[in-house]
Amino acid sequence: MSSPTIYDVARAAGVSTATVSKVINNTGRISAKTREKIQRIMEDLNYSPNVIASAMKGKSTYQIAFLIPDVSNPIYAEYLKHIEESGQEFGYNIVMCSTDNQADKESRHITLLKQRRVDGLIIASKFNNAAVLRQLIDEKFPLVLFAHERPELPVPSVTVDDYIGGYMAASHLISLGHRRIGVLAEDSLSSKDRIRGYQCALTEAGLAVQENLIVVSGPSVSDSEMAAANLLDREDRPTAIFGCNDLLAIGVLQACRARGIRVPDQLSVIGFDDTQLCSIVSPKLTSIAQPIRKLSKETIDMIIRMIEQADTPKQRIKMLPEISIRESTAKLAQA
Amino acid sequence: MSSPTIYDVARAAGVSTATVSKVINNTGRISAKTREKIQRIMEDLNYSPNVIASAMKGKSTYQIAFLIPDVSNPIYAEYLKHIEESGQEFGYNIVMCSTDNQADKESRHITLLKQRRVDGLIIASKFNNAAVLRQLIDEKFPLVLFAHERPELPVPSVTVDDYIGGYMAASHLISLGHRRIGVLAEDSLSSKDRIRGYQCALTEAGLAVQENLIVVSGPSVSDSEMAAANLLDREDRPTAIFGCNDLLAIGVLQACRARGIRVPDQLSVIGFDDTQLCSIVSPKLTSIAQPIRKLSKETIDMIIRMIEQADTPKQRIKMLPEISIRESTAKLAQA
DNA sequence: ATGAAAGCGCTAACAA
């Protein structure tokens, strides 16, 4: 036999379903007495309202979708962890969707999610499918970009300040005496901003920016290990390398190991994201930390605001990163 | 303006909603002509059926909840990745719920998930809340335990064969000449099975099982690093250690580094789960691999069967692990 | 082969 409905409660309490509905939703005015009676009966019957039915009346489903390329990438797993945690606080469940960075998966997901009437969408990836994105915006579908931006589109976002982050990474290295600093970057907007920050720090320190010290790599550790060759196997090898995310920096670490280059004695390495991997590798990786918990909280707040009242003004929030210094960076050895 | 409904389609096609519903669901009999016409109109209108409304008529919500303690633990992230992937194949979305191993979070989640009418539940954790579990079973709520068992309860599960896995780990070490093999375990059922397998391998090889070589640790890398002291700082230090999961094994690696013990020259280390961490640490970790992709596929198949027809016989499936040999295990050096 | 109509469980005017 199935769960009791609002009718069962109403009957048992000798009132109408409207009255019961009112006590459930805390709307209208009902005497303390009936309220209590109804509440007691709901407990006795172990009644719990059917969210599906109330969603049919235009109410929330209390579900937010979170789109990411790949959870097995630790940075996305950490995003998800905190997004879920923050959602939980407000009674929202998170529907997790992997996109693999494929435009068709993205649009298929969006279609399904809309059919399922999720209340909102948080996108934490490049999102290749610009057309779909634009349509979502036109429809005023509650949508927030997380850890990623789309400056050309009127869409709210919550991100870390990548520019400052890149600046901090480079400054740290410069302060240790390094003057030839290589960069391993991904082909992404945030990498570009991180590079701009790096360049700014160099310039400020009176150092020349050398384009050939900036190399682009695929996203995986092994891609990065390969790409690092371009930096490590040259005559004028840099004395420090900034990996635009931890995976890339770890690739550099592995490339060094393969070549017998000692980190940090012969080469300093810094990452970005400050994932849990940093304390697992050896030497432990210095990295720029995103304030993920705060970012997530802000994102959930923002999307709930958008869900609850359609015409919330759109914002872009940028938060400041912090540096976590560990073992992979050190003072430049005197030549 | 909101999305078109089945009424809009019916009106445009000059038929009843019943007919439209039939073509959507491929039920009843309708002439090829009307079918085509309706399909064309649905496309024109960019109509997509409201899953919420059809769920109200007792149909699926196409949502499956996946409960795990913590996504930021890479093994759970990998589970999630593959569960989501397999779900996607059948049009199911995954609602991800963190439990933090807390009984009250578990039960709160279950309550909400039931209100939201998710079709089924996959639980990949200890699940402390036995009462709730029992109730779910009584209600015949579609439920599968993943990578974890509950032998005393009539509940289906899909797991790796931990016993064999432990046996394989120990056998590998024994075949390399090790005779004093320590174990670092978690306080969990699967660790216990892995230990039993280890003991069996020892006994078979004519080696005595020494209880004091088996030490229990907390779940994190740093817990394990602490606990490893009990094995590493004794006179008769083992020559090999089996970490009952990769995180524990990595803790051992770190403890070794702190003590200047060279792996694998002075100590062999083997893990379990074969997460991506294995190729990130140094030396790369030998580990026992779960066939996660197959496990996930099987789990999704099973739960969908349970969703679609209530009285599916319950099964417990156990799959065989495989060993991935990397750099952390080596022949015992002659004394 | 198609349609009329009832109803899933709930909410919100509006009436009383």
Add this chain to the structure above:
DNA sequence: TTGTTAGCGCTTTCAT
């Protein structure tokens, strides 16, 4: 303060 009632968008039985 409480109840009546009309849907929300869809499925399904039973007629036609």
